[in-house]
Every structure is written in structure tokens, then in C-alpha cells.
Amino acid sequence: MERVLARLPWRQPEVTVFGRRHPIPRRQCYLALPGCEYRYSGTLLTPEPLPREVADLMQWLNRQSQAGFNSVLANTYRDGGERMGWHRDNEPELGPSPPLAIVSFGARRRLRLRWTPKDSQAIELAPGSVLWLAPGVWHCLPASRRAQAPRTSLTFRRVIPGFYRSR
Ligand SMILES: O=C(O)CCC(=O)C(=O)O
Numbered sequence: 001m002e003r004v005l006a007r008l009p010w011r012q013p014e015v016t017v018f019g020r021r022h023p024i025p026r027r028q029c030y031l032a033l034p035g036c037e038y039r040y041s042g043t044l045l046t047p048e049p050l051p052r053e054v055a056d057l058m059q060w061l062n063r064q065s066q067a068g069f070n071s072v073l074a075n076t077y078r079d080g081g082e083r084m085g086w087h088r089d090n091e092p093e094l095g096p097s098p099p100l101a102i103v104s105f106g107a108r109r110r111l112r113l114r115w116t117p118k119d120s121q122a123i124e125l126a127p128g129s130v131l132w133l134a135p136g137v138w139h140c141l142p143a144s145r146r147a148q149a150p151r152t153s154l155t156f157r158r159v160i161p162g163f164y165r166s167r
């Protein structure tokens with residue numbers, strides 16, 4: 001899987017935060033079945049084809065669950081300085097109650113989950129683990145002083161096919 005991930009067409013798009021353009025502090029690649037466009041932080045992501053190994057993993061996750069995943073946002077953080085801010089993956093093309101599964105590779109990093117405005121919790125994501133995230137939970141991947149090696153996550157989603165074609 002590490003060889004497969006290393007060959008993905010990684011990109012570092014710019015996003016608009018409070019009216020200013022910034023490159024995202026990580027690399028990403030959107031992999032999906034044809035017709036599953038996804039709008040993430042204001043950019044429309046056109047799907048890249050799913051490598052067989054990633055499609056096999058998606059099929060395995062779909063056999064474990066009712067999630068019906070058809071797309072993957074892959075993220076790579078080259079070191080502990082790269083990160084992802086607070087969000088909750090509630091884009092309209094994911095439907096009203098979207099499940100999410102995060103599969104981790106490489107360095108161990110902590111994901112922070114927010115249960116209430118005052119109550120959050122960190123969970124360490126080990127390589128080879130799957131985290132099933134309940135719909136709508138706020139989460140972030142903070143910078144880490146300890147992590148020096150790269151980490152890659154595959155975040156499996158179910159996008160409504162053709163959502164942006166019909167609009
Ligand atoms: O890298 C991670 O584990 C978190 C990724 C994430 O939250 C996302 O892609 O929406």
C-alpha cells in the first residue's frame with residue numbers, strides 16, 4: 001500500500017480562509033468512481049481513478065458496514081508540521097448523515113474529536129488502523145512536535161453520484 005500511495009498524483013490546492021488564499025498545510029488526492037465530484041473547502045475535486053488496492057480496501061470496508069463508500073479523500077502529512085483544521089465533513093453531496101472511515105499509514109498522529117464546545121478528546125491513529133467516525137463529529141489533526149515521519153490517511157466517503165451535474 002505504501003508503494004501505491006507514493007505514486008498517487010498528490011496536490012496542494014489553495015483554499016480561501018476568511019477571504020485569504022492559502023495553500024493547504026498537507027497534500028491531498030481525491031479518488032473516486034466516475035461521476036462522484038466532491039467540493040471540499042470551496043474547490044471542486046475531480047476524481048482520479050481508484051488504484052486496485054484502494055478499491056479492494058473500500059470493498060472490504062463496505063462488507064463490514066452499511067456505509068456504501070464510493071470515494072476516498074487521501075491526505076498526506078510530510079511531517080508533524082503539516083495538519084488539518086477543525087471541520088466535520090458535512091458537505092451536501094455527502095447526504096444528511098454521512099459515515100466516514102479513516103485508514104492510517106505511516107507515522108502515528110493524534111486526531112482530536114470534539115463532543116461538545118468544551119469537551120474534546122485525542123485518539124492516536126496507529127498505522128493499519130480503521131477509525132469509524134460517526135456522522136457530523138467535529139475533528140482535526142493538529143500539528144505534532146513528535147512526529148517526524150510522513151503519515152497518510154485514506155478517508156472513505158459516500159458521495160451522491162452526479163450531485164454537481166444536476167445543479
Ligand atoms: O488525516 C486524518 O486522519 C483526518 C483526515 C480528515 O479528517 C479528512 O480527510 O476529512
Ligand SMILES: [Fe+2]
Nearest residue numbers: 087088089139
Ligand atoms: Fe475529516
